[in-house]
Amino acid sequence: xxxxxxxLVFTLMEPITWLIHKYxxxxxxxxxxKDHHDHSTPGHLEKNDYFFVIFAIPxxxxxxxxxxxxxxxxxxxxxxxxxxxxAYFFVHDIFIHQRxxxxxxxxxxYFLAIRRAHKQHHKYIGKEDGECFGFLFVPIKYFKMFFxxxx
Amino acid sequence: MQPYTYLLINFxxxxxxxxxxFDRRIxxxxxxxxxxxxxxxxxIPFILWDIYFTKIGxxxxxxxxxxxxxxxxxxxxxxxxxxxxxxxxxxxxFCLTKFFDLSLFNAFNNIIVxxxxxxxxxxxxxxxxxxxxxxxxxxxxCSVIYFHFIAKQEWIGQASFxxxxxxxxxxxxxxxxxxxxxxxxxxxxxxxxxxxxxMGTIPIEDAVYGYAQFLWNIYFFTKFKKSTxxxxxxxxx
Numbered sequence: 425x426x427x428x429x430x431x432l433v434f435t436l437m438e439p440i441t442w443l444i445h446k447y448x449x450x451x452x453x454x455x456x457x458k459d460h461h462d463h464s465t466p467g468h469l470e471k472n473d474y475f476f477v478i479f480a481i482p483x484x485x486x487x488x489x490x491x492x493x494x495x496x497x498x499x500x501x502x503x504x505x506x507x508x509x510x511a512y513f514f515v516h517d518i519f520i521h522q523r524x525x526x527x528x529x530x531x532x533x534y535f536l537a538i539r540r541a542h543k544q545h546h547k548y549i550g551k552e553d554g555e556c557f558g559f560l561f562v563p564i565k566y567f568k569m570f571f572x573x574x575x
Numbered sequence: 576m577q578p579y580t581y582l583l584i585n586f587x588x589x590x591x592x593x594x595x596x597f598d599r600r601i602x603x604x605x606x607x608x609x610x611x612x613x614x615x616x617x618x619i620p621f622i623l624w625d626i627y628f629t630k631i632g633x634x635x636x637x638x639x640x641x642x643x644x645x646x647x648x649x650x651x652x653x654x655x656x657x658x659x660x661x662x663x664x665x666x667x668x669f670c671l672t673k674f675f676d677l678s679l680f681n682a683f684n685n686i687i688v689x690x691x692x693x694x695x696x697x698x699x700x701x702x703x704x705x706x707x708x709x710x711x712x713x714x715x716x717c718s719v720i721y722f723h724f725i726a727k728q729e730w731i732g733q734a735s736f737x738x739x740x741x742x743x744x745x746x747x748x749x750x751x752x753x754x755x756x757x758x759x760x761x762x763x764x765x766x767x768x769x770x771x772x773x774m775g776t777i778p779i780e781d782a783v784y785g786y787a788q789f790l791w792n793i794y795f796f797t798k799f800k801k802s803t804x805x806x807x808x809x810x811x812x
Contacts, residue, residue, distance in 0.1 A: 477692075484697055
């Protein structure tokens with residue numbers, strides 16, 4: 425049961441991320457996300473990094489109250505969110521932004537598709553423009569792009 | 576012999592690193608001044624913390640294993656601890672980063688800070704009444720948040736990896752201090768003030784405390800080393 429909660433929350437985090445990314449980060453909190461798209465500002469201080477503090481707070485609260493109530497479902501919701509956060513960092517920091525040169529020459533269509541979609545998203549530096557707000561799941565056309573047998 | 580136990584632990588922690596500092600390929604001796612500055616700055620808050628915890632009885636020292644000189648309620652050996660341990664740690668960091676490119680571990684900076692913050696925050700909230708646990712967790716959170724978001728340090732991942740390697744030294748040294756192989760521990764803890772989760776004889780808080788102390792030493796050491804190198808370059812060019 426608890427395991428199911430974790431898996432369910434992890435899966436639900438994807439559409440939630442999509443919503444937050446599209447309507448919050450590219451919405452009223454664009455001021456924090458802007459410099460992740462527009463690297464013209466001097467220094468390497470990305471205000472965008474504050475988002476992960478914002479996302480850590482609900483996880484901390486869920487762990488805390490879940491633990492107080494005998495490690496109930498809330499604790500496992502927190503765990504699902506945290507694992508999604510970890511997956512996010514692995515894929516975003518390590519694979520997409522190539523902080524470690526692994527899978528650089530991957531031919532895996534799934535990996536190629538999310539990298540392509542992420543690039544597409546970053547093509548725009550404006551708040552309103554942009555597409556592909558999802559993270560681990562991106563529009564089907566990107567998968568199709570790479571699943572087509574290459575001739 | 577017994578009263579020299581803690582003194583000998585300090586001595587053996589430092590001696591091999593000290594000798595190898597003069598090795599032609601390492602030349603850590605050129606950075607002794609930088610290290611001294613960094614470690615003294617870090618030692619001040621950590622010793623004050625130590626003095627306070629000893630005073631309120633969070634932990635205490637067994638008189639059988641120390642020579643008996645005390646300053647501020649702490650045995651002289653405990654004062655030396657704040658120079659000897661950082662010395663071997665910074666020396667190891669210096670050597671490993673000099674001979675190997677460990678920068679790939681820095682790709683994990685975000686994950687490390689994210690997980691450390693969440694785990695320590697939850698522990699601090701849940702065990703608010705356990706002084707050692709709560710204070711250590713809060714110090715750890717403030718440290719990583721400062722390094723990552725304010726000082727924008729790039730080395731958190733590689734330093735964390737090296738701290739993991741340093742566990743090879745941490746376990747025997749802290750093990751003996753907390754009573755492994757001895758009739759009674761050198762450092763004793765008030766069971767009401769920590770989690771009582773021990774790795775062997777070592778309280779889990781000690782590892783977190785050591786991690787924070789290590790990161791601060793690396794922070795000041797790299798900071799001062801850079802500024803010294805800049806001055807040297809300016810003079811030679």
